[in-house]
Amino acid sequence: MTDFGFTRAKSSTVNLDEVDTSLYRKMLQVEPDVKRCMECGSCSAVCTAAPLSGMSVRKVIHALERGVDIAPMLSGCMLCGKCTMVCPRGINTRHLILSLERYYKEEEKA
Amino acid sequence: MRPDFHPFVIPFCAGMAFVLGYCFFGMIHILFQLPRRDRRHFLLSLVNPKTAWKNIRDIFLNCLIHVKLWKRNPLLGYMHSSIAFGWFMLILLGHVEVLLFAPGHLSKFYYPIFFNFFVAKSEETIGGAVLFFLMDFFLLVVLSGITLAIIKRVRSLWFGMRRTTRPSVLDMIGLYSLWAIFPLRLLAEGFTAHISGGSFLIIPLNWIVRGFLGNEVNMVPTWWAYSIALGVFMAVLPFTRYMHIPSEMLLIPFRNAGLCIRHPRKGFAKIQVLSCPGCGVCIDACPMSAKKANIKDTTVYLNRQIRRRNEKRIEEISDKCMMCGKCTALCQVGVDGPLIRQAQRSMRKYAVEKDYSAAVSPTPVEKAEVAYFAGCMTQLTPGISRAVESLLKKAGVEYAFIDREGGLCCGRPLMMSGRIKEARELMQKTKESILASGCKTLLLSCPICYRVFREEYELEGIEVIHHSVYFYNLVKEGRLKPTRSDIHFVYHDPCELGRGSGIYEEPRKLLRTSCYLVEAAKNREESVCCSGSLGSLTLGFADRKELTEAALRNLTSDIPDAIATACPLCRSTFRRYSDIPVSDIAEVIDSRT
Known part of the structure; x- marks a missing residue:
């Protein structure tokens, strides 16, 4: 194939029929407020761990709904609670993060 | 001389043997649950004369006299010390009587308890009139305590308690048998007083009962009843809240030895749970109880659920707590919920x-x-960091703003x-950046940071100081000169600064230099958490909304113009719902300098 100096980007399509959204469904049970997120990004703006692991609760919720792996982002979280303080929707983000870490790949472990 | 043994002592002896055995094996079990280092540390502390004396003093003052309860509410204090100390004296004097008048029977441990049944009045015992008087006196003291205890079940507010716990079924059995012990003892001794002798209480009672009944058929049944009441109380004791009586005697030496909780169910934690008397002081104390649904999430119910091994509830209660520490501050036994x-x-x-390995905390360019x-x-x-910087500049302090x-x-x-392990890893990173700054004084404006820096960081050669204390020192030295205003401020004690670190005075003194200070209804160690806690x-x-509003009601009881606090988290939380301005102490001082 002729090299034009650029390639096509890898498809970012998510086939919701194929991805595993069990963690998201679990979160809807333990922290149903997650549905109230309007992706304003306040949590991302204040996050202490953002420079460290690209942590952002907004992105985490986004990835969660699409079944994307969230562990790398969560690994930097220091649970400082700033995201909870600024959330205009009153989501208990700290509890969300702790529950995610707790139930992450729970079925595989079992 | 009357017989040495009578079958009625059997219930008491069985109960006593059971409870002593249970406590002994329980103690051994708990000692073995301690980590080896802690156990060694504890055993060594027992032979250290200073700690040993402290143990004896604390056990006497807390278990028998209940000084803490006296301070809280004199009526509550009297109720407890009359029963505990009175009962202790009855047992002690019973032994003295046996020692003096029937020394051969000292080995029978039921003898001192049922002395009046076994030993008849004789030439010898007449000389013990003082002892007989004291026995009756302390019986009267205990009976007055029991009367108060009965009143307390109906009118707990007279004893300074708005809410109390709901006792479980076994607790009720223990309670009623405890109530029954002393009136039955009075009755039993009253029936035999013409034979055994007695003093101002049981002799007149004897006149009355013998005057009415005129025979002695009631004598043995009342002694049976007394012994059964004792036996029932002893038998249920390990499974009721009355387990706190023996456990507290182990809790105090554990605490004085400086042990810390390493496992939620074993060792030190176990003895703390068993020492919980279930009085419910923590229910009124807990800021979460402002909402009735949260009452069952207080420390007393945590202890109860741990004893019942109800894992689901234990997790719920543990996760809900705001860790403000007020229950510990008010707990009469010192259970650290x-x-x-x-x-x-x-x-x-x-x-x-x-994984914090990639974390790099920025170090300041300037050294100070x-x-x-x-x-x-x-x-x-x-706003707070701006005010702190502004004040530092006004005082001419050279500083480096680390973060x-x-x-x-x-x-x-x-x-x-x-998550202790992760916390240690992160602390190491933060510590590196503090050490890299080369400072001598570490100034903090957040009590949460202040507490952990002080307790965990071990920053040798660096003075860790909270900004309220630092600025107060600057005012004292005359480097900051705030002017007074007419505004009436109320000061809110942040949990981590007050109860957590014991700083109550400096922020108040600092505020008084620039405004009038009024106090909240509950302040200092009883300050109510803002409910924004992490x-x-x-x-x-x-x-949290309802809880914050309750905290605000407590703060504004004296109708202040504004609220001052020394914690950024309290400030943000109160600002959300407060009708009056809320500012940090640094902002208040900065606006007046």
Whole structure:
């Protein structure tokens, strides 16, 4: 194939029929407020761990709904609670993060 | 001389043997649950004369006299010390009587308890009139305590308690048998007083009962009843809240030895749980009880659920707590609810590994004697860090702002979530950046950071100081000269600064230099948490609203013009719902300098 100096980007399509959204469904049970997120990004703006692991609760919720792996982002979280303080929707983000870490790949472990 | 033995002593002896055996084996079990290092430390502390004396003094003052309860409410104090000390004296004097008048029977441990049944009045015992008087006197004291205890069940508010716990069925059995013991003893001794002798209480009673009944058929049944009441109380004791009586005697030496909770169910934590008398002082204390649904999440119910091994509820209660520490501050026994919860949280396994190895905390370019570390919460409230910087400049202090461009967390929130290992890793990172600044004084405007820096960091050669104390020192030295205004401020004691670190006076003195100070209804160690605490894992935004409003009602009881606090988290939380301005102490002083 002729090299034009650029390639096509890898498809970012998510086939919701194929991805595993069990963690998201679990979160809807333990922290149903997650549905109230309007992706304003306040949590991302204040996050202490953002420079460290690209942590952002907004992105985490986004990835969660699409079944994307969230562990790398969560690994930097220091649970400082700033995201909870600024959330205009009153989501208990700290509890969300702790529950995610707790139930992450729970079925595989079992 | 009357017989040496009578079958009625059997219930008492069986109960006593059971409870002594249970406590003995329980103690051995708990000692073996302690980590080896702690156990050695504890045993060594027992032979240290200073700690040994402290143990004896604390056991006497707390278990028998109940000094803490006297301070809280004299009626409550009298009720407890009359029963505990009175009963102790009855047992002690019973032994003295046996020692003096029937020394051959000292080996029979039921003898001192049922002395009046076994030993008849004789030439010898007449000489013990003082002892007989004291026995009757202390019986009267105990009976007055029991009367108060009965009144307390109906009118707990007279004893300074708005809410009390609901006793379980076994607790009720223990309670009623305890109530029954002393009236039955009075009756039993009254029936035999013409044979055994007695004093001002039981002899007149004897005249009355013999005057009415005129025979002795009631004598043995009442002694049976007395013994059965004792036996029932002893038999149920290990499974009721009355287990606190023997456990507290082990809790005090444990605490004086300086042990800490390492496992939520074993060793020190176990003895704390058993020492909980279930009085319910923590129910009124807990800021969460402002909402009635939260009453069952207080420390007393945590202890009860731990004893019942109700894992689901234990987790719920442990995760909900805001860790403000007020229950510990008010607990008469010193049960550390938040630390038990923290240990419980630390047992949980998380699937995502934390990794802070890439974390680099920015070190300041400028080097200075004073380093200011704002911390996460102050970065969220830049008004405070601006005020701190402004005051430092006004006082002419050279300083370095360590985390101006954002830094790392202090690790306290991780600690409170029970993730001790991760917290230590993060602390190491933060510590490096503090040490790199080369400062002599570390200035902090957040009490959450202040507490963990002081307790966990071991920053040798660096003075860790909270900004309220630092600015008060600057005012004392005359480097800051605030002017007074007419505004009436109320000062809110942040949990981590007040109860957590014992700083109550300096912020108040500092505020008085620039305004009038009024006090909240509950202040200092009884200050009510703002309910924005990071301690709670599960309390959501909506749940906290009612609690914050209750805290605000407590603060504004004296109708102040504004609220001052010394914690960025309290400031943000109160600001959400307060009708009057809320500011940090640094902002107040900065506006008047």
